[in-house]
Amino acid sequence: xxxxxxxxxxxxxxxxxxxxxxxxxxxxxxxxxxxxxxxxxxxxxxxxxxxxxxxxxxxxxxxxxxxxxxxxxxxxxxxxxxxxxxxxxxxxxxxxxxxxxxxxxxxxxxxxxxxxxxxxxxxxxxxxxxxxxxxxxxxxxxxxxxxxxxxxxxxxxxxxxxxxxxxxxxxxxxxxxxxxxxxxxxxxxxxxxxxx
Amino acid sequence: xxxxxxxxxxxxxxxxxxxxxxxxxxxxxxxxxxxxxxxxxxxxxxxxxxxxxxxxxxxxxxxxxxxxxxxxxxxxxxxxxxxxxxxxxxxxxxxxxxxxxxxxxxxxxxxxxxxxxxxxxxxxxxxxxxxxxxxxxxxxxxxxxxxxxxxxxxxxxxxxxxxxxxxxxxxxxxxxxxxxxxxxxxxxxxxxxxxxxxxxxxxxxxxxxxxxxxxxxxxxxxxxxxxxxxxxxxxxxxxxxxxxxxxxxxxxxxxxxxxxxxxxxx
Numbered sequence: 001x002x003x004x005x006x007x008x009x010x011x012x013x014x015x016x017x018x019x020x021x022x023x024x025x026x027x028x029x030x031x032x033x034x035x036x037x038x039x040x041x042x043x044x045x046x047x048x049x050x051x052x053x054x055x056x057x058x059x060x061x062x063x064x065x066x067x068x069x070x071x072x073x074x075x076x077x078x079x080x081x082x083x084x085x086x087x088x089x090x091x092x093x094x095x096x097x098x099x100x101x102x103x104x105x106x107x108x109x110x111x112x113x114x115x116x117x118x119x120x121x122x123x124x125x126x127x128x129x130x131x132x133x134x135x136x137x138x139x140x141x142x143x144x145x146x147x148x149x150x151x152x153x154x155x156x157x158x159x160x161x162x163x164x165x166x167x168x169x170x171x172x173x174x175x176x177x178x179x180x181x182x183x184x185x186x187x188x189x190x191x192x193x194x195x196x
Numbered sequence: 197x198x199x200x201x202x203x204x205x206x207x208x209x210x211x212x213x214x215x216x217x218x219x220x221x222x223x224x225x226x227x228x229x230x231x232x233x234x235x236x237x238x239x240x241x242x243x244x245x246x247x248x249x250x251x252x253x254x255x256x257x258x259x260x261x262x263x264x265x266x267x268x269x270x271x272x273x274x275x276x277x278x279x280x281x282x283x284x285x286x287x288x289x290x291x292x293x294x295x296x297x298x299x300x301x302x303x304x305x306x307x308x309x310x311x312x313x314x315x316x317x318x319x320x321x322x323x324x325x326x327x328x329x330x331x332x333x334x335x336x337x338x339x340x341x342x343x344x345x346x347x348x349x350x351x352x353x354x355x356x357x358x359x360x361x362x363x364x365x366x367x368x369x370x371x372x373x374x375x376x377x378x379x380x381x382x383x384x385x386x387x388x389x390x391x392x393x394x395x396x397x398x399x400x401x402x403x404x405x406x407x408x409x410x411x412x413x414x415x416x417x418x419x420x421x422x423x424x425x426x427x428x429x430x431x432x433x434x435x436x437x438x439x440x441x442x443x444x445x446x447x448x449x450x451x452x453x454x455x456x457x458x459x460x461x462x
Contacts, residue, residue: 018223020216027212031203039201049203053211060219061376062440065420083416096372098218102210137416 009071016063027056030074037078037144040129041085053102054095055080067159069151075159078149079141086137131178139174146171300329302350302369305387307394310432312352312367312387312450317432319364321356328352343372350385350395366451369395376439376446387448389426389434397445402436411438412454425454 006029014022034055038048055077059066067076132140145156146167153171157164203211297313298304305313314327321340325331330342331354341353351372357365369387371378378386383396391405402424403409411422415437422442426434433454439446449456 015219018219020219020223023219024212024216027215031208031211032201035203036201045201045204046207049207049211052203053214056211056215057218060215060222064441087416098214101214101217103206 008073009068012066012068012073015060016066023056023060026059026073030077031056033074033149034077034081037149038081038085040132040144040148041082050099051081051084053098054084057095057098058084067161069155069158075145075149075151075155078144079159082137082140082144086140135174135177138170139177142167142170143174143178299327300344301385302344302352302387303385307369307387307389307434307448307450309428310430310450312369312448315352315354315364315367317364317367317450317452321354321362321364324354324364344385348372348375348378349382350387352387366449366453366457368447368449368456370447371395377444389448393436393445393448395445395448399438399443402445415456423455427454 006025008026008029011022011025011029015026031052034052035048038051038055039045042048042051058080059073059077066073069075132143135143141160142156145151145159146153151159153167154164156171157167160167296304297306299314302313307313310317315324325340328342330344331340331352332342333340339353339355341351343349343351348371351370353368353370355365355368356362371382375382378396380396383394386394386396388394388397389405393402393405397405406424406426409424409426412425412435413423415421415423420442421440422438424436424438426436428434432450432452435449435451435454435456436445437447437449437456438444447456451457
């Protein structure tokens with residue numbers, strides 16, 4: 001689960017101690033993967049980018065409790081993306097001062113519509129988002145980690161801070177729920193093919 | 197499925213700058229400061245306990261700074277020294293504790309019974325707007341908010357209900373920018389409950405003010421960040437959301453629910 005060519009444990013140790021450049025490195029290393037996950041939870045690239053940025057601010061704010069698993073914090077970042085997307089306006093308010101420093105997203109007026117349209121028009125994306133949104137928050141976390149991001153159940157257990165048996169039980173329950181949801185939907189069934 | 201989606205370069209750079217700047221601004225400040233504050237509070241508590249304990253000393257703590265003057269003045273009469281200064285000092289000490297409420301100074305506001313200072317639950321939003329300087333519609337386009345100084349400073353947010361013309365739905369107090377544990381100087385400007393708890397109050401202060409209080413749950417289900425809920429005589433609630441490590445009050449909400457709604461201002 002570690003990203004390719006940077007020494008994440010060293011970067012994370014530096015980041016925890018307040019090294020700004022280490023936070024820059026962590027952001028560079030994980031932002032696209034967190035963004036990809038955030039796009040499953042939001043309806044626009046712009047929202048997904050903001051969720052991603054807020055995930056890293058939250059990681060800074062909560063650096064003492066971030067869980068590093070197999071030398072990476074990616075699992076914690078993904079679960080935090082779930083929480084931030086769920087808490088929408090509240091998270092935005094928490095980080096309002098930071099968000100207000102950002103330039104207005106000019107790409108919304110140029111290439112973004114094409115991209116956003118592609119995301120929203122993609123039936124697989126919409127279907128996965130709908131099925132994912134119908135799950136409970138705990139089921140969302142375990143599906144995000146074990147199915148969508150392909151962490152092992154043991155890694156997911158460490159990220160979530162719960163026993164392995166709990167992850168197994170939640171995953172099994174979540175798969176049953178998704179199977180019911182997808183039963184009449186061939187597109188969704190294909191998008192979540194690995195779930196059953 | 198979204199593997200080919202990449203962060204927009206400009207937006208990505210902007211977010212990176214915000215993150216790096218945030219860390220630069222806050223690094224080495226928050227954790228060290230919290231520990232210092234905790235140590236200071238512990239020292240004060242310890243000194244109070246050691247020097248006799250209880251309310252008498254707490255009062256003595258306030259009264260004694262001026263006493264050097266009164267004590268020598270009390271000429272010869274032998275009776276106990278305290279009776280003479282005490283009655284004279286008590287009114288003086290009591291007066292500043294309850295300053296008159298100033299709509300422009302949230303540190304003078306009391307939180308309780310469906311209100312935060314001049315702001316009242318269920319009041320027309322226009323009344324709220326009229327009662328607090330600078331309370332105007334914020335960038336959510338829906339809520340009214342006012343920050344008392346340049347951020348980070350105490351921030352009051354007043355969302356109306358979901359329909360046009362709905363009255364005040366809740367009153368939210370935090371530090372602008374979602375500071376996890378504000379500087380004591382900022383925390384001192386927070387409105388407070390009658391027991392003296394405001395944004396930035398420590399867990400120890402909360403437990404001392406409300407003995408036996410227990411967390412009412414976690415702010416986010418499955419997370420470990422607790423909140424506390426105080427029922428009010430008018431049926432409203434004061435919700436105290438704790439910060440990331442549960443050591444201090446991060447925001448305070450007055451509403452008709454026993455927990456802060458996940459969504460408002462939207």
